[in-house]
Amino acid sequence: MVLLALIVARGGGFDLIAIGCIVSTLLIIFRQMYTMFQNRKLMLELEGKVLERTEELFQKNKELEASIERTEFLAAHDPLTGLPNRREFDRIASEWVATDKGDFSLLFVDMDHFKWVNDTMNHGAGDMLLRKVAERLQENLVSGAKVFRQGGDEFLILLPITEIPKIEKAVYNLIQSLEQVFYLHGKEVFVSASIGISLYPQHAEDVKLLTIKADTAMYAAKKSHGKRWLFYDETYLPAEQSKLELEKEMRYGLERGEFCLHFQPLYYLDTETVSGAEVLMRWQHPERGLLYPNTFIPLAEESRFIIPLGKWMIREVFRQWRCWKTQGYEPISLAVNISVNQFLHPDFLAELEDALLEYEMDPAYLELEITENIPFCDSYAISVLEHIKKLGIRISIDDFGTGYSSLQYIQRLPVHTLKIDRSFVCDMMHNRNNKVLVETILAMAKQLDLDVIAEGVEEQEQLEFLKENGCTLVQGYLIGKPMEAVVFRSNWL
Secondary structure, three states, X not given: OHHHHHHHHOOOOOOHHHHHHHHHHHHHHHHHHHHHHHHHHHXXXXXXXXXXXXXXXXXXXXXXXXXXXXXXXHHHEOOOOOOEOHHHHHHHHHHHHHOOOOOEEEEEEEEOOHHHHHHHOOHHHHHHHHHHHHHHHHHOOOOOOEEEEEEOOEEEEEEOOOOHHHHHHHHHHHHHHHOOOEEEOOEEEOOOEEEEEEEEOOOOOOHXXXXXXXXXXXXXXXXXXXXXXXXXXXXXXXXXXXXXXXXXXXXXXXXXXXXXXXXXXXXXXXXXXXEEEEEEEEEEEOOOEEEOHHHHHHHHHHHOOHHHHHHHHHXXXXXXXXXXXXXXXXXXXXXXXXXXXXXXXXXXXXXXXXXXXXXXXXXXXXXXXXXXXXXXXOHHHHHHHHHHHHOOOEEEEEEEOOOOOHXXXXXXXXXXXXXXXXXXXXXXXXXXXXXXXXXXXXXXXXXXXXXXXXOOOOOHHHHHHHHHOOOOEEOOOOOOOOEEHHHHHHHHO
8 A cells, every 4th residue: 555655645646557566456455355264164163163062071070970969879889779888887986986876776677478579489589679778778767867778688776765665666676667568569468677776985996897796696596486586695696606707718718719619329120230429518627627518517507608619619510520521431420509599690691601611511411419409480590490401410309398489390390300309218117107208209109201210219228119110210329429539430430
């Protein structure tokens, strides 16, 4: 523009140079205006994206905060019932002790017939029952009390009172509320509870010990006749202490390799040869010597330690089978007892398949022995049996005749063998009722095309009777006692 002004001032007029200057100036002005417009547009777009990103970050932060809150909630609460969990109980109970909140009492609540619901209905009904129990406990708590889920069908309740009459009244109300009918999937269900009570600080000043004593009192209440709840008493302690000590020793014993397997031969009556062995567990205790299953298996079942113990047994059985095979011996059939807790555990099938693959065991040489307390009416149990059958594993019902459910379901279960309980065999030659029962089982099995194993055969007369009546296999001291693997290999392989 200055150049244009100079040209005009010199009197040259609007020649081509002046016109060129004018056009150039206009183009420059247009370019600048266009650039400013574009910059403004970019700024608006940038502001929009910043706002959009800010909103996204805000939402992400909200989701993160919600996730953190959810994680913190789950860390402190039971996901099924929504109640605070054992971890939260330890924290709050410790706060009650540390902050001098005052004396209080601890209730250890255990449902009496919960297993029956799981066995006869299904686990979905069991979960529903636990939620309803949690609701009733919360609805019937005294002011200031707190309820927690210990695990399984067990609950813990902190009561801010220690007066015996008030505690008994509160416990009575809880018992009454739990004994009212529950409706599960349209069915009426009745349950009850056993409650153990310990007092702080009279019984213990430590939360862990206070809980153990309430648990001890609960077990005493469960075994007692009449009262549904009991206060802790020192007289309960020795037996429960022994159980706790034995359970602890079991866990350490498994880690230290103190458990071992013994093998009892299975004698095939038609060929008069040993067809295999039943595998039995023993515990070589460092102080008590060799312990038999009746010493520790019931406690393992009660504490659910039977699950890792059973897992170890299956893998050890497979390892031994492969060991004998690689040594050049003819493969034999091995029968393994499976507990109901192990059988119904969700990881059981996967662990079984993994062990079969790892040790390359032919499933045709494996027989799993289950008892009649397996809930045969449960669809999950049936599906597990069907899956085992598809793997090519044989299934036998152990202690047949001592339960109540087998005759109802025996026709539709994928079962290959019935094992007659030793209580029927041992005196059948002198007890007419047992003799008739054994004959009936053998005749029924023949009609159903099932093999039969008679346990506890100790006399030649018993052996001859069983052979005459079509029994397939026998086991007992007449054939051979349970023995270590090296002895079994030397005698029978």
